[in-house]
Amino acid sequence: MKIDWLIVGAGFTGCILAEQIASRLDQNVLIVEKRDHIGGNAYDCYDENGVLAHQYGPHLFHTNSKKVWDYLSTFTEWLFYQHHVLAVIDGKKVPVPFNLNSLHMLFPIGYANKMEMKLIDRYGLGKKVPILEMIEDSDEEIQQLADFVYKKVFLGYTLKQWGIDPKNLDSSVTARVPIHISRDDRYFQDKYQAVPKSGYTAMFKNIIKNPNIKILLKTDYKELKDRFSAAKMVYTGPIDEFFDYKYGELPYRSLNFKSIHHSNTDYYQETSQINYPNDYDFTRITEYKHITQQKTAGTTIMVEEACPYLRGMNDPYYPIPNKEHTELYRKYHAEADKIKNRVLFIGRLAEYRYYNMDQVVARALQTFERQIINK
Numbered sequence: 001m002k003i004d005w006l007i008v009g010a011g012f013t014g015c016i017l018a019e020q021i022a023s024r025l026d027q028n029v030l031i032v033e034k035r036d037h038i039g040g041n042a043y044d045c046y047d048e049n050g051v052l053a054h055q056y057g058p059h060l061f062h063t064n065s066k067k068v069w070d071y072l073s074t075f076t077e078w079l080f081y082q083h084h085v086l087a088v089i090d091g092k093k094v095p096v097p098f099n100l101n102s103l104h105m106l107f108p109i110g111y112a113n114k115m116e117m118k119l120i121d122r123y124g125l126g127k128k129v130p131i132l133e134m135i136e137d138s139d140e141e142i143q144q145l146a147d148f149v150y151k152k153v154f155l156g157y158t159l160k161q162w163g164i165d166p167k168n169l170d171s172s173v174t175a176r177v178p179i180h181i182s183r184d185d186r187y188f189q190d191k192y193q194a195v196p197k198s199g200y201t202a203m204f205k206n207i208i209k210n211p212n213i214k215i216l217l218k219t220d221y222k223e224l225k226d227r228f229s230a231a232k233m234v235y236t237g238p239i240d241e242f243f244d245y246k247y248g249e250l251p252y253r254s255l256n257f258k259s260i261h262h263s264n265t266d267y268y269q270e271t272s273q274i275n276y277p278n279d280y281d282f283t284r285i286t287e288y289k290h291i292t293q294q295k296t297a298g299t300t301i302m303v304e305e306a307c308p309y310l311r312g313m314n315d316p317y318y319p320i321p322n323k324e325h326t327e328l329y330r331k332y333h334a335e336a337d338k339i340k341n342r343v344l345f346i347g348r349l350a351e352y353r354y355y356n357m358d359q360v361v362a363r364a365l366q367t368f369e370r371q372i373i374n375k
C-alpha cells in the first residue's frame with residue numbers, strides 16, 4: 001500500500017488528523033504509536049475487576065465549542081456528566097475551585113456572609129479571580145481571606161503537583177486555580193460537559209475506522225525513521241526528541257498512578273475526585289464509577305502522585321511553562337519551521353503546551369483546514 005501520510009502518535013491530534021486526511025482527501029495514512037493502545041492520554045479500559053478506568057488520570061470532556069462538540073458527536077454518544085471536586089481543608093471536605101459555598105463551609109456564618117458581600121461587591125457575582133491576583137487586593141480582609149485560600153488550598157497542592165514554588169510558575173498555570181465568586185460548585189462551567197458513553201477508546205476506534213487508515217502499535221517512530229519515508233508527516237511526539245535533544249531536554253512533570261480495587265463496597269468516596277492539598281504525598285483520589293455511572297459490585301480508585309519526569313523511566317505529562325523553557329522550546333520550533341512543508345508538529349508534546357481535549361480537537365481540525373487542505 002502506498003502511504004501518503006505518516007502520523008506519529010495515536011492521541012486526539014494524530015487520530016483526528018488521520019480521520020480528516022483519510023475521509024476528506026481520500027489519502028492513505030499510517031499511524032505509528034509507541035504504546036500498545038490508541039487514545040493517547042485519554043485512553044480508558046476495563047480493569048481486571050470489570051471497572052472502566054482512565055489509565056492516565058481522569059479525563060472529563062468539557063467545551064464551549066459547538067464545532068468541537070458536533071465533530072466528536074459523529075463518533076460517540078455521550079453520557080452527560082458535570083464534574084464536582086472536593087478538597088480536604090482542615091479535616092473538612094469543601095468544593096474546589098474555592099467558591100462561596102466553600103467559604104460558608106469553613107467559616108462562621110457572620111464572617112462568611114460579610115465576606116460574600118465584599119467579594120461580590122469587589123469582583124462581581126460569577127467572576128473567577130486568580131488567587132495570585134486576589135492576594136494583592138487593597139482591602140485587608142479580602143487579602144486575609146485570599147491568604148488563607150492561598151496557603152490551605154493552593155500552595156500545598158501546587159507544590160506537590162509542580163515541585164516548585166508557584167511564584168516560579170508561569171501565570172498560565174496559576175490562573176488555572178481561581179477563586180470563584182459564585183455558588184456554582186461545578187468544576188467546569190462549559191456549555192457542553194460529558195464523557196463518551198462507551199468510553200474514550202471506543203470513540204477513538206470510530207474516529208480511525210476509515211479503511212484508508214492503518215495503525216502500527218508498539219512502534220516507536222525512532223526505530224522506523226531511517227527505514228521508512230512518507231511524502232508528508234504529522235508528528236505529535238515530543239519536539240525535542242525529534243531533533244535528538246540538540247538544544248537540551250524540555251522539562252516536564254510526570255505522574256505516578258496507583259489503582260486500588262475495593263470489592264467490599266460499591267462506592268469509596270462521595271464524589272469522583274477528592275484533592276488532598278495538605279495531607280499525604282499524593283494530590284488526588286479519583287473514583288471512576290462516579291464519572292462513568294457504571295453499575296458494578298466493587299469499585300476502583302486511582303491515587304495520583306506527581307513526580308519528576310525522567311526520560312526513559314516514566315512519561316512526560318505536563319510541560320512546565322516558564323520563560324527559560326519557552327526560550328528552549330522556541331529553538332526547537334525554529335528548527336521545525338525549516339521543515340514545515342514536509343512535517344507538521346502539532347499536539348501537546350510537539351508544541352510543548354498544555355491543551356485540554358477540546359482545544360486539541362479544535363487545533364487538529366483547524367490545522368487540517370489551514371495547513372493541509374488549503375495549502
Ligand SMILES: Cc1cc2nc3c(=O)[nH]c(=O)nc-3n(C[C@H](O)[C@H](O)[C@H](O)COP(=O)(O)OP(=O)(O)OC[C@H]3O[C@@H](n4cnc5c(N)ncnc54)[C@H](O)[C@@H]3O)c2cc1C
Binds near residue numbers: 034042061219360
Ligand atoms: C493527568 C491528565 C489529566 C487530564 N485531564 C483532562 C481533562 O479532564 N479534560 C481535558 O480536556 N483534558 C485533560 N487532559 C489533557 C489531554 O490528555 C490532552 O489534551 C490530550 O491527550 C492531548 O492529545 P495529543 O494527541 O496532543 O497528545 P497525547 O494524548 O499525549 O498523544 C500523543 C501520542 O504520541 C505517542 N508518541 C509519542 N512519541 C512517540 C514516538 N516517538 N513514536 C510513536 N508514538 C509516539 C504517545 O505515546 C501518545 O500516545 C489531561 C492530561 C493529563 C496528563
